């Protein structure tokens with residue numbers, strides 16, 4: 025026998041699950057944490073983005089902030105798989121993409137983040153650190169969707 029309270033709980037769970045499925049974002053992200061990590065090895069099919077003392081993939085030495093770095097170029101409709109590593113031993117860095125990943129994610133030293141989304145909007149979109157770190161202005165890349 026299912027009690028009335030249990031029945032109500034089951035109904036509530038079904039409704040909440042339904043709402044989550046309907047509103048699930050098209051962006052999929054997952055994080056891993058390893059404070060001892062000194063390297064960044066991307067899974068197959070992922071573009072590597074390393075945040076450290078030299079910016080994003082060494083953007084400090086590639087003309088940032090005047091020239092965005094790194095530049096990720098994809099075609100509309102492509103699934104973009106990014107693997108972001110924070111190899112900065114001290115600072116937390118953020119990772120966000122205008123129009124695609126506005127909320128961003130915060131990565132503590134050693135954290136990694138897998139981000140996948142479909143590039144459904146054409147244009148140039150700023151990739152940036154959304155945390156005010158000491159090399160903030162240099163952490164500016166670009167996503168180009170053609």
Ligand SMILES: [Cu+2]
Nearest residue numbers: 117118153157
């Ligand atoms: Cu940063």
